[in-house]
Amino acid sequence: MTTPRCDTTVAWSALRGHYEAHGRELDLREAFTRDAQRFEAFALQAPEVFADLSKNRWDLLTRQLLIDLARECGLEARRDAMFAGEPINTTEGRAVLHTALRAPRGAGPFSEEVHGVLDRLLAFAESVRDTAASGITDVVNIGIGGSDLGPQMVVPALDAFAHPGIRSHFVSNVDGHDITPVLRRLDPKRTLFIIASKTFTTQETMANAAVARQWFLAQGGQDIGRHFVGATTNLKAAAEFGIHTTFGFWDWVGGRYSLWSAIGLPIAIAVGAEHFRALLAGAHAMDRHFATAPLEANLPAQLGLLDLWYRNFHGFGSRSVAPYHQGLKRLPAYLQQLEMESNGKCVDLEGQPLPYGTSPVVWGEPGTNGQHAYFQMLHQGTDVIPVEFIAVKRPTHEHADLHAKALANCLAQSQALMLGKSTEAALGEKAPTASAALGKLTIARHRSFPGNRPSTTLLLDALTPAALGALIALYEHRVFTSGAIWGINSFDQWGVELGKALCSELLPRLASGDASGLDASTAGLLKALRA
Numbered sequence: 286m287t288t289p290r291c292d293t294t295v296a297w298s299a300l301r302g303h304y305e306a307h308g309r310e311l312d313l314r315e316a317f318t319r320d321a322q323r324f325e326a327f328a329l330q331a332p333e334v335f336a337d338l339s340k341n342r343w344d345l346l347t348r349q350l351l352i353d354l355a356r357e358c359g360l361e362a363r364r365d366a367m368f369a370g371e372p373i374n375t376t377e378g379r380a381v382l383h384t385a386l387r388a389p390r391g392a393g394p395f396s397e398e399v400h401g402v403l404d405r406l407l408a409f410a411e412s413v414r415d416t417a418a419s420g421i422t423d424v425v426n427i428g429i430g431g432s433d434l435g436p437q438m439v440v441p442a443l444d445a446f447a448h449p450g451i452r453s454h455f456v457s458n459v460d461g462h463d464i465t466p467v468l469r470r471l472d473p474k475r476t477l478f479i480i481a482s483k484t485f486t487t488q489e490t491m492a493n494a495a496v497a498r499q500w501f502l503a504q505g506g507q508d509i510g511r512h513f514v515g516a517t518t519n520l521k522a523a524a525e526f527g528i529h530t531t532f533g534f535w536d537w538v539g540g541r542y543s544l545w546s547a548i549g550l551p552i553a554i555a556v557g558a559e560h561f562r563a564l565l566a567g568a569h570a571m572d573r574h575f576a577t578a579p580l581e582a583n584l585p586a587q588l589g590l591l592d593l594w595y596r597n598f599h600g601f602g603s604r605s606v607a608p609y610h611q612g613l614k615r616l617p618a619y620l621q622q623l624e625m626e627s628n629g630k631c632v633d634l635e636g637q638p639l640p641y642g643t644s645p646v647v648w649g650e651p652g653t654n655g656q657h658a659y660f661q662m663l664h665q666g667t668d669v670i671p672v673e674f675i676a677v678k679r680p681t682h683e684h685a686d687l688h689a690k691a692l693a694n695c696l697a698q699s700q701a702l703m704l705g706k707s708t709e710a711a712l713g714e715k716a717p718t719a720s721a722a723l724g725k726l727t728i729a730r731h732r733s734f735p736g737n738r739p740s741t742t743l744l745l746d747a748l749t750p751a752a753l754g755a756l757i758a759l760y761e762h763r764v765f766t767s768g769a770i771w772g773i774n775s776f777d778q779w780g781v782e783l784g785k786a787l788c789s790e791l792l793p794r795l796a797s798g799d800a801s802g803l804d805a806s807t808a809g810l811l812k813a814l815r816a
């Protein structure tokens with residue numbers, strides 16, 4: 286498929302002109318005053334997720350030009366190619382079919398294989414959940430990156446649906462301070478280890494798996510085959526490790542898109558088969574929305590386009606995610622891999638260097654904690670950072686007063702970012718804690734807010750498995766959208782290879798002290814570590 290590079294299109298030039306004429310200076314407060322229908326005009330309903338895009342620095346023409354850009358860059362054809370299983374991961378010659386993992390039986394590619402593994406996986410999960418028979422009280426997932434971040438995010442998010450008698454643990458870091466405190470609290474007889482690795486070669490996972498096996502045997506653990514299971518595409522390596530129960534998946538499932546596959550085993554054990562199927566169904570509903578809704582009403586596409594508008598025209602280099610639900614505390618970390626490993630690329634599909642920015646930095650913390658940490662910078666710092674608020678209408682706890690406070694805080698933050706506060710308004714206010722040694726105007730300047738800071742609010746009715754599935758799929762397709770328009774391969778990750786290779790070279794040097802041929806800084810650090 287040959288489509289023009291995005292910055293050579295007619296729509297890009299039109300966007301550039303529009304940005305210079307109206308975009309740069311667009312003031313949200315004026316935009317709302319001018320257009321009483323602005324909220325409705327920028328509200329979008331997708332499966333399980335309502336989005337308010339009206340507090341963003343765009344107007345109807347911006348949105349139309351971005352949609353024109355998407356069409357000129359062949360977004361719809363690229364999307365269709367992904368769903369059809371074409372090898373769009375060109376540098377690895379692979380299809381990208383995580384959507385097939387959540388298609389109903391008979392409805393997607395590889396349906397028989399997918400549902401065969403899924404049925405077996407869920408039956409196994411249910412057998413573990415029968416704790417009287419299985420004797421399992423602790424499940425330890427050992428994996429990293431895509432073999433960790435998805436389950437580690439979803440399990441606490443769905444805590445309200447979790448088995449009360451099973452504790453979930455996650456070990457990822459090769460630093461022994463990760464696994465040590467986990468093992469200290471375990472009884473080998475009651476523990477199930479899941480070794481989760483697509484390749485079953487990842488250094489961190491293999492090292493931690495070996496430590497777990499050693500610990501298990503040293504503690505008098507019997508029957509590795511019963512207490513260790515694998516989620517992997519490398520069944521042979523798992524068998525060599527001593528694992529007989531394995532759940533496979535396929536090379537067309539990228540690591541960061543794999544929580545829907547066997548990598549989701551810790552989720553299935555925590556919440557059970559029915560809820561795991563609901564998670565898949567929610568994601569599938571969002572897949573259908575992305576695949577069929579016109580771009581004018583397509584939420585993942587519009588979010589991806591907005592990301593591009595901010596990155597390439599406004600020049601915003603980062604986006605902050607603030608879920609106002611403690612269960613989503615790991616969502617920002619999950620999104621970091623999804624977005625930055627996917628779109629952190631500097632060459633196009635032909636390997637040509639790109640003259641424009643790609644992935645922004647994605648970061649965040651759950652609200653309201655973030656408010657008491659870095660929101661100061663979002664409100665009054667020198668950089669404009671679009672914020673994404675995620676609010677959940679109905680809680681799964683009984684503390685209505687706490688929930689109301691969380692929601693009010695969420696609304697207040699997006700309001701404050703947009704409205705700001707003028708120096709004149711600050712001058713008219715009392716500031717009881719302000720120093721009397723400074724003039725009123727000086728204090729008012731410190732207490733004023735520039736405002737016009739953009740945000741998006743995503744609203745879920747409740748954090749159910751289906752809603753969470755839809756939310757994650759929404760992010761996946763949004764990342765796809767911006768990556769497709771930038772003309773990059775969002776599905777490889779060569780950027781992690783160099784460090785891995787250098788690590789293998791440095792490991793023996795830590796023991797030997799041999800610093801020959803190293804750059805002076807690395808040699809100096811090696812010496813200091815051995816001193």
Ligand code: F6P
Nearest residue numbers: 429430431432482483484487540
């Ligand atoms: O960080 C690089 C990476 O390849 C990720 O894409 C992947 O999720 C992770 O390593 C883990 O890989 P594996 O599942 O093969 O252990």
